[in-house]
Amino acid sequence: MRVVRCFETWLFAALLVLTSGCGEESSREAAGEGAGGAPGSGGGSGGQGADRDAATDPAGSGGGSAADASVVDVTPARRPPCITKASQVIVVGDSYINYNEQLNPDLASRAVADGALQQGEEWRMYALAGASMASGGIIGFDIPIQFQNALLADPDMLVGVMTGGGNDILIPNALFLGESNGLPVGAADCKNRADADQVKVCVDVMNLALDTASKLMVDAADAGVQDVIYFFYPNLPGGGLGGTNPNVILNFAYPHAQALCDDAVTNTGGRLHCHFIDMRPVFDGHADWFQADGIHPTAPAHDAMADEIWGLMHDRCIAHTESSGCCEPQ
Numbered sequence: 001m002r003v004v005r006c007f008e009t010w011l012f013a014a015l016l017v018l019t020s021g022c023g024e025e026s027s028r029e030a031a032g033e034g035a036g037g038a039p040g041s042g043g044g045s046g047g048q049g050a051d052r053d054a055a056t057d058p059a060g061s062g063g064g065s066a067a068d069a070s071v072v073d074v075t076p077a078r079r080p081p082c083i084t085k086a087s088q089v090i091v092v093g094d095s096y097i098n099y100n101e102q103l104n105p106d107l108a109s110r111a112v113a114d115g116a117l118q119q120g121e122e123w124r125m126y127a128l129a130g131a132s133m134a135s136g137g138i139i140g141f142d143i144p145i146q147f148q149n150a151l152l153a154d155p156d157m158l159v160g161v162m163t164g165g166g167n168d169i170l171i172p173n174a175l176f177l178g179e180s181n182g183l184p185v186g187a188a189d190c191k192n193r194a195d196a197d198q199v200k201v202c203v204d205v206m207n208l209a210l211d212t213a214s215k216l217m218v219d220a221a222d223a224g225v226q227d228v229i230y231f232f233y234p235n236l237p238g239g240g241l242g243g244t245n246p247n248v249i250l251n252f253a254y255p256h257a258q259a260l261c262d263d264a265v266t267n268t269g270g271r272l273h274c275h276f277i278d279m280r281p282v283f284d285g286h287a288d289w290f291q292a293d294g295i296h297p298t299a300p301a302h303d304a305m306a307d308e309i310w311g312l313m314h315d316r317c318i319a320h321t322e323s324s325g326c327c328e329p330q
Contacts, residue, residue, distance in 0.1 A: 078273070080227050080318050081158050082327035086121040088156055089319050090225075092146040093163040094137070095129035096233065096305075099296050106306035107161070114310075116320045123161065123319075126150050130167060134212035135176065135205060136187070137167035144216050151223050158330075159319045160220055160228040161309065165209040165257065169202075169249055170241060170295065176201050191243030197252035206253050214260040214267065221268035227318045228274045229309060230261045234283035240294030254278070275312055282308050 083089060097103045104125050111117040126146040130138035143164040150157065172187035190202035197203070213230075220228060233250060236242040257276070264274035282304050283289055289301035297305065313319055317326035 078316075079326065079328040080273075080316065080320075082322040082324070082329050083116075083158055083319055084321070084330065085156075086117055087124050087154055089123035089159040089161065090147070090150045090157055091123050091125050091127055091161045092143050092150070093127040093161075094131040094143070094167055095296055096163050096166070097127035097161075098125065099129045100291075101297060101299055101302050103302050103305060106302050107310055110306055110310040111313075111319065114314055114320075115323065124150060124154070127162075130171065131164070132167040132171065133164040133209040133216075135168050135208055136170075136172040138171070144212060144219070147216060147220065147223075155223060157220075157223060157225050158227070160225050161231075162228060163231050163233070164213060165206075165253065166233050166250075168205055168209040170243070170246070172205060176205055190249050191246045194245050194248060196245065196249040202249050203252075206249060206256070210253070210256050210260055213257070214263070217260070217264040217272055217274060218268055221264075221272035226272055227316075228261075228264070228272060229277065229313060229318065230257070230274055231277035231279055231305070231309060232257050234279045234289075234297075237287050237290055237294050240292070242294040254280075275316065275318070277308055277312060279305065279308070 091097060091104055091107075104122055104127075108117055108122040112119055112121070117123075126149055128138075128141045128146065131141040131143050131146065132138075133143050143162065147160075169187075169190050172190065174186065174188065176187035187201055187205050190196045190199065190205060193199060193202070217228065232254060235250065236246045238244055238246060258278070261274035261276040264272050283301065286301070286304075289298050289304070290296065291298055317324060320327045322329045
């Protein structure tokens, strides 16, 4: 959105007349290729596999001052495709989307209020609790399989909303074994270790998940998907199913997860734009937004998540209909 302010005035005949000198200030980044969508999401690209380095900003930072919203232009720099039916949007992921609390209805209610969906409509849901991105989780529920199921059911897809990778660490594959300081380490230890970002088996699990997610972006582009909203996890309070140190490997993964999202537009030859959302600032200061297991979001948390996700989709005109005037008719 652009905010236009006029600064120069000219005093004439006791009247204050605005004559010239209009400047521009950006209050929120419009939809650029590979741009992050949440506070603390910066640009940059990362390597693949073992070349990934430690996070330089593990806690998440950023966010600018609010600009004067007296004049607002909601037309994004890029015009995403208009959708003509709700089924052109698919939702894949894990229990952060589909568990005893459901994210999809919360997103739908916001889309309905904006006129992007009709009352009673929802996007196509394929997310399953226990799903992993590449390893671990509940076998057979992998997120790439969810995408393939969506493709088989109806190949007409333009937008994807997703998360994924958490269960690769929280419900790890027991076959992932390694060592640290000469002692055996299994992937099951990664959510408990304060040095998980320095333990090879933990980094290997993370890299496999990230590489699989990167390939999924290419597969989605090949299927005609043009926009993906990829939201990543909040810091967990620790304890319960989350383990004693779950945020070490999570924060280590963050810049690499954003990099694969940022790089999707290049890796797909400009066909797919990935919009990354950092959920850490959204949950900051809300320890009560986690269920008793220390992992899953409560209903108020899902409300906040839906606000963040739909807020980005609204501002960048993703999954909107032609009547919005901001998307490209198909």
